[in-house]
Amino acid sequence: MFGYSGKILRINLSSREIREEKLEEEVVKNWLGGRGLGVYYFLKEVNPKVDPLSEENKIIFLTGPLTGIQGAPTPGRAIVISKSPLNNRLSWSSSGGKLGPYLKFAGYDAVIIEGRSNEPVYLLVSDKGVEIRDAREIWGKNVFEAYEYLYNKIKEEFHIKDLSIVCIGPAGENLVKYSSILVEKYHAFGRMGFGAILGYKKLKAIVVFGDKKPEIYDGESFRRNVAEIIKKLRSSDIINDLSKYGTLGMLITRVIPIMRFLLIT
Structure with missing residues (x-):
């Protein structure tokens, strides 16, 4: 499918299971991407009565068909979908930064995060593989400190020029219901308190990089x-x-x- 990676990444923090799933063309025709695709998966998989701060709630990071395509309008946006702890409803937030394009470059149209880790972790998502890593060393640090630590560490480890980092700070860790998720320090999924969901799941950050550029038809x-x-x-x-x-x-x-x-x- 042109404009799409054709894959969904599913990560269960409770079981540590990491799985790739095919993005079906029929789903794309009906739901397109971004918010639409996120609503499709959420309504299909999550009980509407679920507590936002529970293992059963899921949080989904999504791209759209134009994400990461050079020259397209707003190709850098990314969407997050979950049940909000702020209003107890299915909600969404949008952010700029590099997350959207780099998710595509890593080979994924969306990342579905399930369950809850017992210990602080961060995710490494790339076209070279996906890992759940220990984040105890950066748990408690603010977003600037955590960003600098991960940015330098991963760049040196993989010898790459650039990457995207999604991160929460102490507000998210302490389940503040209006806490944000930061992207590259100066962009944010600023609405609906999704930082608290990552905090509950003990997910400090997501690091994303890759080189798989999406194709266009003409x-x-x-x-x-x-x-x-x-x-x-x-x-x-x-x-x-x-x-x-x-x-x-x-x-x-x-x-x-x-x-x-x-x-x-």
Whole structure:
């Protein structure tokens, strides 16, 4: 399938089982990728009454068909899906940074994380293999300290130029219900308290790297259509407001979580 790696990575922290699964073309046709694909897997596999901070809750990191494709609009975004400890509902968050592209380069469209580790661990995900590693040495460190430690360690170990690191700090470790998951220190899955889910699972970080670039069907046609799409995006008032003000550009619509997520009419 063009634009996809064609594989889902499933990691169970309780049993330490690591498994690759085929991403079925029929699923892609119906759910596309990113949030859609995450909702498909979550609703299929997780009891809606599950406690967010429990072994039964899963957290899924996802890419889309344009993720990691040079020249595409927003090719660096990644999505995380889980049941939120903040609102007790199936929720999602989005982040920039290098995680999305590097998941694709490692050979995966999504990573499904299940269960709970007894000891602090981090995941190493690459096109060279997948490992669950001891993270006791960095448990308790803030995200900047943990990032620097892992970045230098893995670069030296594998002799690579670059990688992506997803990490939580003490807030996530202590199950603060609005804690974030940081990506490369300055990007974040900032909403829905997903840092607490990684903290409960004793998962300090995920390190990702690889060289498997996704393929596109018709490069010339793709570039021509992308140029037209970018032209339209640049003329959009909504996009310009988001670029200038961030998500505060949506304030007038009140499409933001306020008043404890109560419905406002």
